Amino acid sequence: MLNVVKFQKDSVLLVRLSGIIQEGVDFNALIGQIPGSELIISCKEVQRINSSGVKLWIQYFQKLAATGKKLRLVECSPAIVEQINLIVNFACGAKVESVYLPFACGSCKAQFVSLFNTDDLKKVLDSLPEPACPKCKNKTMFDDIPGEYFEFLNR
Ligand SMILES: [Zn+2]
Known part of the structure; x- marks a missing residue:
């Protein structure tokens, strides 16, 4: 089930999506x-999206x-980043402004996500940040395959 919370500010509508995007959404x-003329879509709390959800989304x-x-995608969760990478037209022309990166701690095995601006990410791809657990x-490590997770940055 998907929840949407909306905030309107001047000509910009911000929608925060949370939950699961699947058939029937x-x-x-x-x-x-x-x-207004602009829609900002925050995907921080999108946990999952399946193939039916992807179709409805597109x-x-x-x-x-x-x-x-004008569409802007912000705070994209790993589930959304995966689709942006897999499906070339998933972003539907939206600028992908910020994404969450998954990290894992080698010491205590904690897993967490951390938000990065995509423009900043492009500059640090050769030496990814290692945020403190x-x-x-x-120190923690990026917990995915860089070649796949950052594919969309090359488009
Ligand atoms: Zn730790």
């Missing part, structure tokens, strides 16, 4: 009217992009 009903956001709305403060 009705983006039209959940997001409703978009009065249908909805492609249509929106075609009407001239929130539990034990030791």
Whole structure:
């Protein structure tokens, strides 16, 4: 089940998506009217999206992009980043502004995500950040395959 919380500021509508995107998700009903020219989609809390969800996502956001709305994807969770990488038109012309990176701690095995601005990421791909573990403060490592996770940055 998908939840949507909306904030309108001037001509920009921010929608925060949370939950699971799957068959039956009705983006039209959940997001409703978009009065301004710009839509920011925050995907921080999207845990999962399956193939039916991907179809509905692309249908909805492609249509929106075609009407001239400017789309921005922010705080993309690993589940969303995976789709952005797998499916070339998943972003539907949206700028992918920030993404969560998964990290794992070698000392205490904690797993967590950390938010990065995509423009900043492009500059540090050769030596990825190693944020301190929130539990034990030791250095952590990026917990995915860089060649796959950052594929979209090359487009
Ligand atoms: Zn740790």
